[in-house]
Amino acid sequence: MVGSFRAELIKLNKRPATWLLLGIALVLGALFAYVIPYLGATTGTTGATADRGIAATLPANIVGNTLGGYPVFLGALLVVLGVLFVGGEYGWGSWKTVLTQGPSRSSVLAGKFGVLAVAALAFVLAIFLMGTVASVLIAAAENESMAFPSAFDILRGIGAGWLIATMWTMFGAVLGILLRGVALAVGLGLVWMLAVQNLISQLAAPLLPWVDSAQRGLPGPGAGALVAALGAPTGTPGVDSLMGGGPAALVVAAYLVAFVALGTVVLRRRDIL
Amino acid sequence: MEPVVCEKLTKRYGEVVAVQDLDLTVRAGEVYGFLGPNGAGKTTTLRMLLGLIRPTSGRVLLHGQPPGDLSGVGAMIEGPAFYPYLSGRDNLRVLARYAAVDDRRIDVVLDLVDLSGRAKHKFGTYSLGMKQRLGVAAALLKDPQLLILDEPTNGLDPAGMADMRALIRRLGAAGSTVLISSHLLTEVEQICDRVGIIARGALVAENTVAELRSGAGLRIQAAPLDNAAAWLRLVLGAAAVAIVDGALDVTVEPARAAELNESLVKAGISVSELRTRERDLEQVFLELTGGESNGR
Numbered sequence: 001m002v003g004s005f006r007a008e009l010i011k012l013n014k015r016p017a018t019w020l021l022l023g024i025a026l027v028l029g030a031l032f033a034y035v036i037p038y039l040g041a042t043t044g045t046t047g048a049t050a051d052r053g054i055a056a057t058l059p060a061n062i063v064g065n066t067l068g069g070y071p072v073f074l075g076a077l078l079v080v081l082g083v084l085f086v087g088g089e090y091g092w093g094s095w096k097t098v099l100t101q102g103p104s105r106s107s108v109l110a111g112k113f114g115v116l117a118v119a120a121l122a123f124v125l126a127i128f129l130m131g132t133v134a135s136v137l138i139a140a141a142e143n144e145s146m147a148f149p150s151a152f153d154i155l156r157g158i159g160a161g162w163l164i165a166t167m168w169t170m171f172g173a174v175l176g177i178l179l180r181g182v183a184l185a186v187g188l189g190l191v192w193m194l195a196v197q198n199l200i201s202q203l204a205a206p207l208l209p210w211v212d213s214a215q216r217g218l219p220g221p222g223a224g225a226l227v228a229a230l231g232a233p234t235g236t237p238g239v240d241s242l243m244g245g246g247p248a249a250l251v252v253a254a255y256l257v258a259f260v261a262l263g264t265v266v267l268r269r270r271d272i273l
Numbered sequence: 274m275e276p277v278v279c280e281k282l283t284k285r286y287g288e289v290v291a292v293q294d295l296d297l298t299v300r301a302g303e304v305y306g307f308l309g310p311n312g313a314g315k316t317t318t319l320r321m322l323l324g325l326i327r328p329t330s331g332r333v334l335l336h337g338q339p340p341g342d343l344s345g346v347g348a349m350i351e352g353p354a355f356y357p358y359l360s361g362r363d364n365l366r367v368l369a370r371y372a373a374v375d376d377r378r379i380d381v382v383l384d385l386v387d388l389s390g391r392a393k394h395k396f397g398t399y400s401l402g403m404k405q406r407l408g409v410a411a412a413l414l415k416d417p418q419l420l421i422l423d424e425p426t427n428g429l430d431p432a433g434m435a436d437m438r439a440l441i442r443r444l445g446a447a448g449s450t451v452l453i454s455s456h457l458l459t460e461v462e463q464i465c466d467r468v469g470i471i472a473r474g475a476l477v478a479e480n481t482v483a484e485l486r487s488g489a490g491l492r493i494q495a496a497p498l499d500n501a502a503a504w505l506r507l508v509l510g511a512a513a514v515a516i517v518d519g520a521l522d523v524t525v526e527p528a529r530a531a532e533l534n535e536s537l538v539k540a541g542i543s544v545s546e547l548r549t550r551e552r553d554l555e556q557v558f559l560e561l562t563g564g565e566s567n568g569r
Binding site for chain 1: 320323324325326327341342343344346347348349350351352353354355356357358359363366367368370371372373408411412414415
């Protein structure tokens with residue numbers, strides 16, 4: 001399994017798409033979590049999200065502000081990463097090349113999942129680092145407090161971000177396995193992330209009480225509730241305090257485990273064509 | 274213990290039978306040619322050998338064990354498949370990690386397939402022949418006792434094909450067992466000790482190339498030719514004798530050559546040449562496979 005992990009690490013590191021996705025995540029994260037709110041606050045605009053003010057972009061709120069993207073847009077990028085990393089093996093026909101070198105399917109998949117988990121942590125840390133730099137710059141420019149949250153709060157926030165990010169990469173990975181490729185898996189993954197989740201929470205849940213209850217058991221609302229509990233600004237797409245942080249973390253963790261198990265069972269059972 | 278044994282191996286996809294009750298044995302140290310038309314079931318069989326697909330029924334044993342442990346087995350199945358954004362060397366580095374093989378082996382196999390000069394270039398920029406050679410290099414990474422190659426000379430130019438055949442012969446001579454599938458008869462004829470011919474998912478013949486080609490009969494040069502033909506038709510039956518290119522092709526056990534020679538001479542016919550007539554492998558192949566070019 002260590003060999004599989006090392007092999008997967010080479011593949012992930014040397015793949016340009018990995019760095020492109022990270023770059024896009026950082027740019028979008030900086031834009032929507034810092035640049036636009038800051039410009040909005042300093043130019044005195046009065047939009048629907050103008051209530052956030054400069055305070056949301058200061059170091060004291062770094063945990064919530066950097067976590068706000070994970071339920072939807074950062075999550076979508078991580079789903080794409082998971083699909084590419086696993087579904088690509090079908091597209092290139094490279095499963096047979098890998099498996100004829102001798103490792104078991106479970107071992108290869110464990111290596112892939114392990115590397116995706118590491119990549120998810122790297123994403124979270126990079127976003128957090130970007131948030132640190134942006135919030136310090138804003139605080140310096142506005143002569144505001146440079147005080148950061150406690151180390152415990154920061155670690156808890158990073159842990160929650162890692163949990164959500166890993167869950168989304170596993171969602172992508174399992175889509176790649178189930179659909180045996182990249183194109184359809186990315187397409188359906190993004191439809192789920194960007195359209196279906198919103199339709200459920202914005203359209204169906206207010207109309208049907210049972211949908212409102214059921215959505216608490218879905219991964220997106222779980223992630224949204226978890227980051228909301230840690231201070232992510234409400235009004236950010238997908239962020240909604242549907243439940244407490246503890247139950248939300250359990251929902252996200254349950255999906256993480258379920259995706260890993262489902263992917264492993266399906267890959268082990270199916271023929272490699 | 275035989276490196277490869279298949280017993281009653283069968284693979285069905287719904288109503289379609291890809292491989293049917295296939296019995297196949299590859300002996301240690303031989304180069305075995307797995308011959309068949311496109312779609313005959315060669316690749317499906319090789320995939321079952323390697324555990325990539327599960328048989329519907331029947332059994333596969335590699336060195337006496339069910340598929341699973343592929344240590345000592347190298348393979349390239351249905352063309353080379355690598356990561357286009359990695360160089361040739363990095364692709365092999367990735368595979369070496371999976372196989373738990375030292376990186377020093379990478380240079381050895383790159384050299385074996387004559388790819389050292391392009392090892393730093395991305396796989397996506399390789400020609401078909403170079404991709405094929407990298408596939409063989411990957412199969413050799415573990416220095417395997419059993420090498421399974423599916424159409425190894427596909428995409429190679431004539432010089433590349435000759436090099437590949439020479440490499441396979443060298444590996445066979447060095448004691449490796451090699452199982453290659455091919456639809457190229459000359460290739461199999463040149464490098465294989467034994468041949469299995471598959472058609473419509475079933476093994477229709479398994480023998481040495483020499484034995485497959487032999488047994489067709491005798492070629493006789495005699496004069497007068499018409500008298501000789503008439504005499505032999507009287508002795509062997511009309512269907513056993515044909516005049517082809519100024520000589521007689523006689524369908525008879527080659528062991529009867531002396532008897533027929535004596536009979537012709539006694540009948541006043543002079544015999545200037547009498548030899549065993551070998552069929553070419555293409556003829557054997559077409560007879561056994563029914564001349565199909567795309568079985569399914």
